[in-house]
Amino acid sequence: MEETLPPDSAGAWGVSASTSLEAYRALRADRSRWLPIALDIARGRGLDTSSPHVFSTGTNLVVGLGEKLILKIFPPLLRAQFVSERGSLTQLAGRLSLPIPGIVAEGMRDGWPYLIISRLAGTLGSEVWPQLAEAQKERVLRQIGETIASVQRAPLGPLAQIQPRWDDFMRAQMQGCKARHTRLGLAPKFLAGLDDLLRDAAKLIPMDAPPVLLIGEYIPENFLLACTNDEWSLAGLFDFGDVLAGWRDYDLLGPSAFMAAGRPGRVRNLLEGFGYAQLDFTLKRRLMALMLLHRASDLNSHICIEGWQEQADDLVELQELIWPG
Structure with a gap:
């Protein structure tokens, strides 16, 4: 109208x-x-x-x-x-x-x-998350993993036509990846491994698999929490302005970077909620590649592990730090 x-x-x-x-x-x-x-x-x-x-x-x-x-x-x-x-x-x-x-x-x-x-009921996740006890954070991350999987089970319908197409998007991100992270000030010891990671990414990231709905930003600013009997739970999800249709693992990056903080219990609950029973080297490598290729990627601003730049000497060590286990 x-x-x-x-x-x-x-x-x-x-x-x-x-x-x-x-x-x-x-x-x-x-x-x-x-x-x-x-x-x-x-x-x-x-x-x-x-x-x-x-x-x-x-x-x-x-x-x-x-x-x-x-x-x-x-x-x-x-x-x-x-x-x-x-x-x-x-x-x-x-x-x-x-x-x-x-x-x-x-x-x-x-x-x-x-x-x-x-308008949804609840408290903005970013207001609550920092104060939650560790067990509550693990609980919420499991629910986030379950929610991502639930969203991805929904049929795409007209969203299958949303642009850019996943393969075009990924190839463009790969092409500009090194220049982007150089501009954003990623440390040379991590930049040195980018070419190898991008070669792996071309094989590890499915380009033509059946796409699913990707929200792109499962972060505390985009969900609501509610407390019942002293237990906090996911209570609502909003902000769908940047959706893509593509490979499912892409939506694990927001909670991995902003919330899991390299804590084994948090990472395990997120991935198990999503449906991954095993965290192996291949999955870690694919997640590391996708984190660097995300449309909003800026590792210096987004990884919430204190002192991570000093704890890892290359991208392989960094993926072990972010996704331990």
């Missing part, structure tokens, strides 16, 4: 914010420029705008409308995220035991697509 701006806010998004990522980020940082438009969209839908809550994290413009709904607005230059989110929520609806947002309405405001989705 295409909507037009009311006369008093015509052109408020700004042409540059529709076409320039830098200009869009400036718009996003100044809620006074976009929140009135968001609230006008909500009012036009007959929704309660008396107590809006702006979410400061994430990429898009997101505002909570009371306790039940969220309005998520996507700039035109990130339209692919809108297509991804809408397609994923539609395809996964009713197929998971874990709550995900439901689409209540969708539309367009002056070329900017938006979704109105249901």
